[in-house]
Amino acid sequence: METVCLMFIENTVLKKNPAIKPLCRYTFDCTLKERNIAFQTPKKDKFDTCCSYESKNLDIQIYEEHIRRKEQARDEKNRDKVLGAKKEAIVLAQDMQAVKVCPYLNGSALYYKTKLVCHNFTVFDINTHHCVCYWFNETEADLTANTFASCIVDYILQLKDLSKPVIIWSDGCTYQNKNVVLSNALLGLSVHRNTTIYQKYLERGHTQMEVHAAIERNLKKSLIFTKRLL
Template identity: 45%
Template sequence: MKIGNYVKWLNYYGQPHPYYSVNMDEFYYNAEIEYITEIIKNKLYFASTHGDETKVLKASAGTLYFTTDEELIYVNYYYDFGPLNLSCLYKFCCQLNTYLCNPSVRRIVYYSSGISPKRIHQILTIAGGSFRKIFNEKNLSLFTPKKDRCDLCIEYEKRNLHEDKWKEHVEDKNRSRDERSKDKDRASKGECILLCMDLQAVKVAPTLNAAKIYFKTNLGCHNVTVYNITSRQATCFCFSEVDTGLSASTFASCAVDYLERHCLFKKLPIVHFV
């Protein structure tokens, strides 16, 4: 619950909010706290402060505030921002366990600044177990997209392809990637337009579990996507099997339509990966 709204409720009605189950005390009136939630009843809380700066909250009677914004820092490999690794999680558990075992500490408030990556780190650190429990109870999962793989790669893994042909295939693949990197550099400098085009796996509509109705009413739907690698803008051409088939003229029509709308007026060389 947002602290500002809760304080307004108290000022107006003079009594706790009926849906707010946590016992009110002096630490709820800390002006630096924007949001707060209970992790362990009447013992452990997670809070978020106003602004993007990491602030130092002073301990009050029986309440301990602590943060790890500047201690547990994720060192990213590329553009990712977390979550924290196991060593950071271990340090946090040791620190939290020390506070929980201290009989003089009545309440513990673990807080984070308003910076989105840091806040996400701290939420996952303190509540990762709860998220995992809810996922398991409700039988939820995260879908991992599968990458398209060529037939030669699969044949080599199954040992149905000679190693010489495999090496030749790898050389062609590396050469293609090098050319694509060069084209990306040219496109980033405004010397050309770099496009990528692909066909999504067929989607059947409507989605039904009854086999008899499914085979009578299913409709194959297709999506051809053209993606500008430099500007990161995508255009999707969606159609069903009633409109047209998957012939060469269909893909050519999509490509020509995209080029006329977005590219030809710029009068730049166009590199199109398919």
């Protein structure tokens, strides 16, 4: 990782300033240590199928089929994005963010305190980048299919133009996205509003969504407080 970064820096600087003479690797390492700079390899969870294949515990045919489905789903999503860009369809991505707790502070004493569990279900328009966050805590709703069906139906009902088909992308989480409650709710909505709604799923283990990374980056340096109501 450090070698690659060093080569990139050298090539970039030398192209802009050919007269500059590159220093040695030792100088580079000393400068990093002096300025307290380090390179970190990004961490990314791998799916069980991929890990099993890398450890030679999985047949190659099963792994290749898994990769084929992953590429097929991503290609289909890219085609839908093109339809959305042409305003021929409304392309949505729905997902549940990782559990959040409130209050969220750096105080060590709070580690042992009871916290309020909060959830954030997001519906994101891939083309317009319009996002609605359905934020609720454990006292307001539970994590059942009825809750998520209510959120997505509420979002679609607020759309001004339902003459175009609505395409919903999500992962294959059963209680959240892949259940008869949500399917029946969307079916009833499509009949009532005379529109077409598609449900499409990404391959398990490769379900990167567009919006949660931005939320996590903004929350990383933020503090969340609670207020006592008298």
